[in-house]
Amino acid sequence: MQRPAHIPENAVYNEQSAQWTLGATNGDGQRIGHWKIWYGQEYLWMAIAYGDGTPPFRFQRFHPDGTLSEEADMNGNDKFIGTVRHIKSDNPTIEPFTGGPADKVANIWIAEFDFLEEDIYNAQRFFDRHNNPLNIDGTPLSKRPASVPANAHFVRMPYSATSWIGGTFNVRIMKCVGEYGEWDLNGDPVVKRLHGASGELIEEYKYDNGKLSNSRLYDKDSLVQSFYYREIEPAVVKNRTVYRNNQNDVESTYFDETGKQLFSVRKEEISKLHKRRYFNGQLVSEGTLTSDKENPTASARYYYPNGATLIDFIANDDGTGTWRLYDVDGQQVQEIPIAAEGDYKLKKWDTFMPVWADYSVKSTDTDSEAVTAQFKKAYKNYLTTQKLQALEVPAPLQAELEKINWETIDTSYGGNEGLPTAVNGMLSEDEDVADMSNGQIWMQIEHQGSVYESTYKIAGIMARMLPLYNHLPIVQLRLGRFLFRVLRLYQIREDEQLYTELTSSFEQALPHIIQWATGPDWETARIAQYILIHAGQKEATESLLMQEWQNTSYSAERRGYAIFSLGTIYIISGQNEQLVNVFSAAFITETNAFLRFAMAAHLVLATGEAAQDSWLAELLFVLADDEPIYYDFGSMIPFTNDGDVQRYIIALLGKAHPDTLEKNIEPVIEALPTVNALKKVTFFNAIFQVLFEDPSALEDITPIRKKALLLASEEVKKDPGFINRKEVFDAYGLPHDAFALRQLAGER
Known part of the structure; x- marks a missing residue:
């Protein structure tokens, strides 16, 4: 091979690797001193300082332009140990960077990985070209909470509370090995795992707001999954499920808050055609099945705790069969014959057994009690069917x-x-x-x-x-x-x-309906009044409802129902002006919270963007605190669909002027953390609709918008996987990510 001019005279060409190398060896053939390797006929590719042949050896790798690409220490087996440093180049290069997401981040210039042993690293760090530390997404390095170990790095993951990740990773098998952990922005644990040497999962612990919520322990023959009581320290198991025999044998055990066992249930598949259920270790039921999908059960038997037959089922060759219930002495009490075309559910061997997902620490009945109750319910249904057919x-x-x-x-x-x-x-x-x-x-x-x-x-x-x-x-x-x-x-x-x-x-x-509508029984009256909206004479119905509304001896619920009914008549008949004339004057003097709300709702519905500030303020006040009207509003379901006051108000707010809403939205923001998870979706939708309906709002972070974004960040951190809530964020172009929301609000 002809030697290129830039390669030293004493360099040797290696036919197998097609590379020029320069370096010395000792008497044992061991490399010593400073070695260099050129990439083909081109540029200096590697340099390794072997010294006297005693590791570690300093390793360097270069880009085609001669700048450093990688440096690290190697052990005697040519494997990295300690910190490995990767550096990008300004010029075209064939040298890889990390092979991970940091490669695509423009301002990440340097990456470091700490190797504990051959192929295994436990920390990674990132820097710009001036050695300033960065997160893996190129943002300035986040402040590390004291509880987060030094080897963890900051990340942001979709649908996850994770902000910090730390663990050991095997680059040869591309899997985690040993311990792994995740922590949220505050440093509270999110996940802890233990992996085997081959990357297999051995243990997993998940946390909710820093408290252990569930765990999984694996071995080659079983899986043990546990769920824990919230807010009890140290953690107490609520229920534990053991899966054996390829999950054909599943047993769940339930515990009280002191850790005392309440009961256990088990389902076992002896074979595809033979199944059993147990309660507290005792056989409760078993079924012998068939391969006929229309008639799946050949026989079934349920047992009393003493082993005596409680219920049995025998199928006939023609697709019929009979369920029988027995007393503790073995005497038949009831029977349910099943026709060939009868209820399919009654042809299943476990039809009377509790549904597995319904067991909980609140369960009080034994399985024997539960199946007896289910049989009697089915028997009653059978008798009722006979009566119906005979009418x-x-x-x-x-x-x-x-x-x-x-x-x-x-x-x-x-x-x-x-x-x-x-x-x-x-x-x-x-x-x-x-x-x-x-x-x-x-x-x-x-x-x-x-x-x-x-x-x-x-x-x-x-x-x-x-x-x-x-x-x-x-x-x-x-x-x-x-x-x-x-x-x-x-x-x-x-x-x-x-x-x-x-x-x-x-x-x-x-x-008859009019008589009900004016009668003393409110439940009957509300049914009749609603029917009259559709089927009654308009003038007479309007007069009747006006009297109902004005009758101060009636409850606010009944009077408010009349307002909703009147409002519906006006809107259906296109009399919006009449609605405003009737309700606006009364709204000014009304003091009852529910009646004010009912009138304000219909006034906003009728006027849209022309709605007065006082009407909108009334709705926003209720959105933030619906307790004063909660029970009365529940009776308005014929007009409000599902009875959710927040969803009802949000639909109305969509018709109103945004400037007025923004001035009155702060109480709603402050109330959001106090409502349940489902209502939070509704609250977020209302807040974002008011503050971020216009995309340009994200370029003008006013104090009230900043307050909303910081609150959203805290809520996402607490419950990052709530997909329905993410959809609300997406609709307004907002990140469903606690860190990104903080950045958008102008804070790290």
Whole structure:
């Protein structure tokens, strides 16, 4: 090989590596002194100081432009030990940097890794070209809390409270080995793990606000998972679950706050066709299964604590079977025959067993008690079904049923054939029969707010039946409640023809409904008043509701309901001006908190961005503290959908002028930490909607916006994985990251 001019005369060419090397060896062939290695025919690539041949050896590596790329100490096996330093170059280079996320951060120029032994490091650090320390994302190095070990480095991870990470990492197998930890911004632990030499997870501990919340201990044959009581120090196990035999054998044990065992439950899969359940170590039930998906159980048996048979099931060859309940002496008490096309749930061997996820430290019943109660419930359902099927159909109802083609009528789940029987059941004096019928009807006429032709037709039948049952007030009231529930459906007005047909069917029932609406029983009156909004004569209904509102002998709840009803009539009929005239004058003098809120809500709804400051201030005041109106507002559900006052107010605020809202938002910000997790989503949405609806707001961090951002940072730190809340942040272009929120607010 021809020697390039820049390579010294005494350098040797290595055919195998295609490199020129220069250096000496001692009598044993061991490298000594200063060695150099050139990259092919090109540039000085490496330099190693072997000294007298005793490690450590100082190693250096270079970029093509001659600047230092890497330096470290090596042991006798050519493995790094101690601190390894990587340096970027201003010029094109083939030299790698770290191979990690820091490579893409422009102002990170230097990276250091501390190697404990061959291939294993436990710390990493980053610097700019002037040796100023940085975080791995290129931001100035964060202040390390005293509780965070020196080898941990600062990171920000999506959906994680982690701010600091420390552990040992094997670069050869690209896995963590030994101890690993994560800490939040305040230095409280988030996760601690112990890994084996091959990277396998041996132990894992997770923390919530610095308190141990759950742990997992692994070995080759089992997994032990424990959950702990909150705020008890030292930590006390709440429940512990042991998984064995590839999770075919699972046992959960529950403890009280002193650590005393309450009970244990276990499920065991002997084989795919033989399963068992245990309570406190005693066999409770077992099933022999089949491969037939339609008839999955061949036999099942449940046991008393003394081992006697409590319940059994025997399947027949034709797909039928029978469940039987026995007393402690072995005498049959009840039986439930199962038809070939019967309820699939009753063909499952563990149908009466408690659902595994329902066990908790609050559970009080033994499994034997629970399965007995479930059997009796199923038996009652069986008897009720027999009664329903045996009911005679009254002639007026039969005439109504014959007007409808039940084979083609539109329903949610296609259970058309059973609807006539269920409608008949609604007229029964037997409450169990009526409840079953009601459930069967609702499954077919409504699904997640959607309505169907059957919704209107069946409600029309109920309305026409109502005046025929003066002799059975309990049936009349049941029909009224059913109609109230139908008219509450959000989409009920969408099909104008069917809706008009339905409201017309109330004509004969109106005298009864008006009588209810003005009667002393408030629960019945509120149902009737809502029906009248849809089906009553407008002028008469408006007059009735005005009297209800003005009657000071009534409760604020009843008077407020009248305000909501009146407001609805005005808005539906396009009388926004009339609404403002009626409510604005009364709002000024009203002192009752709920009545003021009810009027303010409808005034904002009717006026939008023209809403007066005093009306908006009233809503924001309630948003921050809903306690004074909480119970009264709960009765307004027909008008407010789900009864959540915060969600209701936020919908109204979206129609108002942002400047007025921003002036009054501070009490809402201050109240956010005190509400539960689900309401926090609502509060965040309200605060961000007011303060950050305009993207330019992020470039003008006013004091109130700074306050909101710092509060958001604290909340994200406490609960970083709440995905629904992250979606609210994303909607307004805000980071769901505690550190980034602090930076946005102008603080580190």
